[in-house]
Amino acid sequence: MSRYSIWFATPALIVTCALVACTGGNDADMPAAAARSAPIGGATGMELAESQVLRWGNGSEPQSLDPHGATGSPSSNIQRDLFEGLVNEAPNGDLEPGAAASWDISDDGVVYTFHLRPDARWSNGDPVTAEDWVFSLRRSLDPATLSQYTFIMSPIVNADAVAAGELPTSELGVRAIDDYTLEITLHSPTPYFLGLLTHSATYAVHRPSVEAHGNQFTRAGNLVSNGAFMLEDWVVQSHIKLVRNLEYWDNATTTLDEVWFYVTEDQSAELRRYRADELDITYTVPKRQVAWIDENISDEKAFAPYLATYYYGFNVTRPPFKDNPQLRRALSLAVDREIITGQVTAAGEVPAYGWVPPVNGYVGQQMPEAAWTQEERNTEARRLYAEAGYSGDNPLRTEIMYNTQEDHRRIALAVAAMWKQVLGVEAQILNQEWKVFLDTRRQMVDTQVFRSGWIGDYNDANTFAELLVTGGGINNSGYSNADYDALVRQAARESDLGARAGLLQDAEVILLEDMPIMPIYFYVTSRLKKPWVGGYEPNIMDHHRSKNFYILKH
Amino acid sequence: MLRYTLRRVLGAIPTLLILIALAFFMIRLAPGGPFDAERALLPEIEANLRATYHLDEPLPMQFARYLGGLVRGDFGPSFQYRDYTVTELIMTGFPVSLRIGLGAMVVALLFGVSVGSLAALRQNSRTDYTVMAMSMTGISIPNFVMAPILILIFAVYLGWLPAGGLGDGAIRNLILPVVSLALPQIAYIARLTRGSMIEVLRSPFIRTAKAQGLPQAKILLRHALKPALLPIVSYLGPATAAVITGSVVIEQIFGVPGLGRFFVQGALNRDYTLVMGVVVFYGVLIVFANLLVDLAYAWLDPKVKYA
Numbered sequence: 001m002s003r004y005s006i007w008f009a010t011p012a013l014i015v016t017c018a019l020v021a022c023t024g025g026n027d028a029d030m031p032a033a034a035a036r037s038a039p040i041g042g043a044t045g046m047e048l049a050e051s052q053v054l055r056w057g058n059g060s061e062p063q064s065l066d067p068h069g070a071t072g073s074p075s076s077n078i079q080r081d082l083f084e085g086l087v088n089e090a091p092n093g094d095l096e097p098g099a100a101a102s103w104d105i106s107d108d109g110v111v112y113t114f115h116l117r118p119d120a121r122w123s124n125g126d127p128v129t130a131e132d133w134v135f136s137l138r139r140s141l142d143p144a145t146l147s148q149y150t151f152i153m154s155p156i157v158n159a160d161a162v163a164a165g166e167l168p169t170s171e172l173g174v175r176a177i178d179d180y181t182l183e184i185t186l187h188s189p190t191p192y193f194l195g196l197l198t199h200s201a202t203y204a205v206h207r208p209s210v211e212a213h214g215n216q217f218t219r220a221g222n223l224v225s226n227g228a229f230m231l232e233d234w235v236v237q238s239h240i241k242l243v244r245n246l247e248y249w250d251n252a253t254t255t256l257d258e259v260w261f262y263v264t265e266d267q268s269a270e271l272r273r274y275r276a277d278e279l280d281i282t283y284t285v286p287k288r289q290v291a292w293i294d295e296n297i298s299d300e301k302a303f304a305p306y307l308a309t310y311y312y313g314f315n316v317t318r319p320p321f322k323d324n325p326q327l328r329r330a331l332s333l334a335v336d337r338e339i340i341t342g343q344v345t346a347a348g349e350v351p352a353y354g355w356v357p358p359v360n361g362y363v364g365q366q367m368p369e370a371a372w373t374q375e376e377r378n379t380e381a382r383r384l385y386a387e388a389g390y391s392g393d394n395p396l397r398t399e400i401m402y403n404t405q406e407d408h409r410r411i412a413l414a415v416a417a418m419w420k421q422v423l424g425v426e427a428q429i430l431n432q433e434w435k436v437f438l439d440t441r442r443q444m445v446d447t448q449v450f451r452s453g454w455i456g457d458y459n460d461a462n463t464f465a466e467l468l469v470t471g472g473g474i475n476n477s478g479y480s481n482a483d484y485d486a487l488v489r490q491a492a493r494e495s496d497l498g499a500r501a502g503l504l505q506d507a508e509v510i511l512l513e514d515m516p517i518m519p520i521y522f523y524v525t526s527r528l529k530k531p532w533v534g535g536y537e538p539n540i541m542d543h544h545r546s547k548n549f550y551i552l553k554h
Numbered sequence: 555m556l557r558y559t560l561r562r563v564l565g566a567i568p569t570l571l572i573l574i575a576l577a578f579f580m581i582r583l584a585p586g587g588p589f590d591a592e593r594a595l596l597p598e599i600e601a602n603l604r605a606t607y608h609l610d611e612p613l614p615m616q617f618a619r620y621l622g623g624l625v626r627g628d629f630g631p632s633f634q635y636r637d638y639t640v641t642e643l644i645m646t647g648f649p650v651s652l653r654i655g656l657g658a659m660v661v662a663l664l665f666g667v668s669v670g671s672l673a674a675l676r677q678n679s680r681t682d683y684t685v686m687a688m689s690m691t692g693i694s695i696p697n698f699v700m701a702p703i704l705i706l707i708f709a710v711y712l713g714w715l716p717a718g719g720l721g722d723g724a725i726r727n728l729i730l731p732v733v734s735l736a737l738p739q740i741a742y743i744a745r746l747t748r749g750s751m752i753e754v755l756r757s758p759f760i761r762t763a764k765a766q767g768l769p770q771a772k773i774l775l776r777h778a779l780k781p782a783l784l785p786i787v788s789y790l791g792p793a794t795a796a797v798i799t800g801s802v803v804i805e806q807i808f809g810v811p812g813l814g815r816f817f818v819q820g821a822l823n824r825d826y827t828l829v830m831g832v833v834v835f836y837g838v839l840i841v842f843a844n845l846l847v848d849l850a851y852a853w854l855d856p857k858v859k860y861a
Contacts, residue, residue: 061819064636071591143602146636148595164598218637236638236646237811237819238720262719262809265819268702269718269807276709276717435586435824442594454592473593 040531041552049532049551052257056546057264057274057282061237065218067203068140068147073542074283076200078261081242081546082225083203086114086133086182087194091548093459093539095194099128099204099226100182109189109495116180121247122206123230130176136204137184138162138169149201152457155190189495191361192460198543199458228254228547237263242546255535255550274528280551281536282528287407290347293528300528303348304538307357307456308523309464310349312400312415315447316516317478320396325514327396330384331449332518333369333377334422335415340520344414345407347526352519355464355508359540362461362501365508367515378422385423397426402451403437411520412451441476450476453523459541461504462491468511479516530554555852559845566841570834574624577833578617581826588633588824607633620830629831634823640831643816648835650720651812654804655797657728658735662793665736666743667786671779673744674751685744692741697800701734701807718809731808735800739793746785754782780854787850794843798836 041047062075067083070076088098097103100114120128141150143165150163157173173185186193196202205217206224213222223231228250229242242259245251262279264270267286274282281302285293293301314321314328321328337351353370356362369377390396400416402408412429419425427449432440441450454474456463465488466472470480484507491503511517525542535549589595589603604610608619623630629640673685708730709717721727754760755778763773802814813832820828852858 061635063634066637069636143599146599146603146606148589148591148599148603150599151596163596165602215637235720235811236635236643237815238809263811264809265815266806266809269705269809272702272705272710273717273719273809276705276713278717278719433586434822435590436584437586438590438592439586442590452592467593473595 040554045552046534047553048255049553052255052551053260054256054258054533054546054549054551055260055262055278055280057270057279057284058240058261059263059283060265061263062240062261065223065231065234065240066215067200067205068136068145068149069215070200071148074261074263077544078240078242079200079203080227080543081229081259082223082227082231083200083205084120084227084248085198085200085203086116087197089198089539089541089543089545091535091537091539091544093541093543095198098198099133103194109191110186112184112186112193113177114182114184116182117249118180119249120226121249122224122226123245123247124206124209124224125247126206126208126224127179128204128226129179130182131179132204132207133182134174134176135207137174137202138172139205139210140201141172142169147201149199149457152196152199152201155186155188155193155196157185157187188493190492191495191497191500192458192462195458195460228545229256229259232258239263250547254547256546259546271528274530277530280530280533285347285526285528287345287347287526290526297528300530302527302529302536302538303524304542305350305358305540306523306525306542307359307459307463307540308454309352309355309357310411310453310520310523311352311355312518312520313441313447313450313452313477314516314518315444315450315477317444318448320398321448324388326384327388327390328515328518329367330381330388330423331419331425332367332515333381333384334425335418335518335520336374337520338374339418340411340414344410345521348524349521350524352521355468355511355517355519356461356504357456357464357522357540359456359461359464360459361497363505365505365512367512381422390423390425392424395424395426398428398448400427400429400449400451401437401440401447402429402431403434404431408451415520444476444478447476452476452517455523456541461501461508462488465491465504465507468516477516479514481510481514484510484514555849559849562845562848566838566845569841570837573837574621574830574834575617577830578620579613581821581824581829582613584824586824588826590824607631624834629834630827632820632825632828634820634825634828640827643828644813644831644835647811647813647816650810651798651801651805651814654728654731654735654810654812655794655801657732658739658797658801659790659793661732661736662739662743663786665740667747667783669740670744670747671751671782673748674755677752682748686748689741689744692737693745695738697734697738698803698807700737701730701804704730704734705807718807720810727810731804731810734807735797735804738800739797742789742793743786746789747782750785751778751782754778757781784851784854787847787854790850791840791844791847795840798840 058077059074062070062078063072064070064075065078065082067079070079084099086098086100088096090096099116099120101117102115104113116128116130122128137153139145140147141153141159141162143163153159158167158171161167162169162172175183177183204226209222209224210217216222220231220234228245228248230245232243233241240261244254244257248254264273264283267284270279270282271285271289273279316322341349341351353366354364356364358364369380400412402412409431416427416429419427440446454464454467467474468479469485469488487503487507491500494500494503529536532552532554533549534552536544589600608616629644632638632640632643635643669685673682676682705717708715715730716727719727760773760778763777801812802818805812805814806818816828817832820832
């Protein structure tokens with residue numbers, strides 16, 4: 001029988017041989033991580049690699065490359081390389097001139113005059129003019145553009161009315177004085193306005209290509225942009241490849257020739273691709289792998305404070321949390337945040353005793369008990385819990401709801417256990433898929449305690465303060481305090497920076513007394529970065545421009 | 555045969571209509587909508603978005619509009635990936651899925667039939683037990699466990715193959731996804747082949763052939779293989795479905811831009827048109843795959859005739 005068995009085994013053999021043949025000979029262009037030997041950066045440590053290619057893990061597929069249509073950091077990370085706003089962010093996050101070489105601000109703080117760079121060019125060689133900016137800012141607010149970030153430009157005269165379709169776009173407070181001078185008029189002084197101009201909603205798009213290609217103007221081959229890089233290739237759900245924009249005004253100081261953004265939805269898969277040297281920087285890391293990373297590649301960690309707060313909200317529109325600040329404060333005090341950041345999340349998160357993360361020109365407020373020991377907090381929590389009418393015989397029964405994800409589940413379990421241990425609270429934990437969760441949370445009917453988080457849109461305390469005003473965009477607690485609202489509104493009109501910060505700080509104090517939300521920790525960004533990647537600097541917004549990066553010899 | 559084929563194609567229309575209707579209304583029943591985000595949109599912006607995508611119309615009207623589009627071959631715009639239409643997304647994703655899916659089927663058939671036959675020829679030998687034990691393992695280990703193990707071995711430790719992505723579409727990028735997808739199918743097909751081959755080898759017409767003194771190679775190839783393949787062919791229908799659903803997982807793990815990922819992301823994002831597009835497209839594909847299987851039957855089995 002053996003002759004026939006060989007015949008049947010033949011196809012299997014052929015395929016096996018083909019597999020082996022395919023894998024052979026590839027060792028040269030794909031070295032295993034272990035095979036590396038040469039010192040990074042050559043003899044001087046600063047020698048550049050011949051191939052200047054940077055490969056980013058970039059999370060989900062970008063929703064759009066139209067700067068006025070996109071939402072989410074995967075999109076904005078790429079747009080930051082393709083486009084350049086009037087104002088740029090330096091690697092450390094400080095503001096610096098971008099497409100505008102300089103600007104003047106009127107004494108009353110409402111008229112901004114931008115002096116554009118005469119040598120700024122679109123990637124096809126056209127000059128970038130003030131008219132381009134007028135067209136773009138109008139387009140960004142035009143209801144037909146379907147932008148979801150119109151509130152970014154809200155300080156500009158008539159911006160809200162234009163976005164709502166009540167006024168024509170020509171009524172927007174933006175005009176071109178001459179080819180290279182742009183004037184933007186605000187309805188009231190807005191100290192953080194320059195920071196808003198780094199947001200993609202305020203980028204300029206190339207009018208002729210937008211008009212010629214409609215919503216296909218972002219395709220490779222169609223997209224004309226004014227940033228340090230331009231679009232070469234876009235394979236949906238796989239990668240986006242950018243190449244150096246030779247027309248860029250500051251091209252002489254760009255080091256990289258190519259920048260690749262890979263779609264890395266699955267965090268574990270991203271880590272494997274990073275370990276196989278297919279990515280130079282990851283988007284994030286799986287939380288459960290942090291211990292492994294600490295042990296094996298701790299020098300590749302690029303973990304840094306992030307402008308974001310992880311918190312639990314209480315639904316204050318219904319019992320048991322309605323009109324019950326003692327109970328809300330009791331629950332908040334009974335949570336040992338050091339244990340959560342030290343044992344559960346463990347990537348260097350900062351325990352949060354206030355709502356606003358560390359941010360420019362603002363002194364973050366803390367609940368008065370922040371300086372106490374956890375034991376003292378627990379005692380106070382028990383006192384407040386009893387004051388709210390609960391006891392061992394009559395415990396609070398409640399539910400913690402979170403969106404389905406392992407990290408959230410572990411935190412919810414820890415919080416429920418702490419409540420049980422300190423106060424005797426019977427808390428159940430429940431999870432829902434993301435979109436279902438958003439819906440449930442917004443309705444404020446079935447929720448009691450819910451998980452939430454907020455990443456600041458711009459580097460100013462207002463991006464947090466404005467969220468919890470009555471009817472605010474993420475006020476899923478149903479919180480409404482007239483004093484809080486008044487202070488936040490007043491701050492928006494205050495031109496004196498110190499006085500403004502004072503108002504927002506007073507608002508935060510009120511918030512922490514009312515405790516409609518219970519801050520747990522301030523986020524960190526958790527990227528991994530290969531030792532040959534140069535130019536990375538951590539910053540609180542986690543905004544990076546590939547222009548500042550370079551690849552060392554390795 | 556032609557009339558049979560025509561009748562089957564016409565008969566597929568109501569099936570597809572039911573599929574479309576179910577998918578259309580069920581995805582809209584799921585809580586949450588395409589424009590829900592952490593931060594609620596300004597009401598006028600949300601209203602504007604809903605009007606642009608006709609989500610403000612009554613459901614029956616939306617359904618009629620969708621069917622009208624389908625008749626013209628238009629799957630509509632993607633809600634999530636605004637720069638693309640659903641048709642464009644399917645056209646970019648399908649060739650990738652097709653390469654991986656077809657590759658997996660070919661590998662599964664070659665390996666499955668070979669080792670299955672080998673086991674049958676050497677029934678109750680050590681080879682047989684090894685093959686069957688390995689195929690049992692192949693069936694039991696789900697591909698979302700197998701794939702990361704293969705990546706760790708071949709990409710991370712050995713550095714022979716890429717850990718993910720499609721690269722420039724080279725074969726080396728396809729090997730691990732194809733193998734991970736094929737492994738459970740190889741196991742199934744090997745077991746099916748073994749069983750059916752053993753049965754065929756024992757049947758009287760094979761004994762007759764042997765008695766007539768035909769060379770054994772000829773007996774095996776000319777007489778035994780064709781009837782032994784019948785169960786495999788009927789398994790090809792379910793196998794296609796299994797490869798399609800398996801590719802959803804595999805594409806996610808390997809970061810391969812196929813249709814399966816569009817489906818998963820579409821469902822998570824409530825990208826109604828994208829989910830519908832993939833469902834309709836795969837629905838049509840499976841209906842036709844089954845038709846092909848039935849036609850192949852007539853060719854393989856003289857007892858089956860379609861009038």
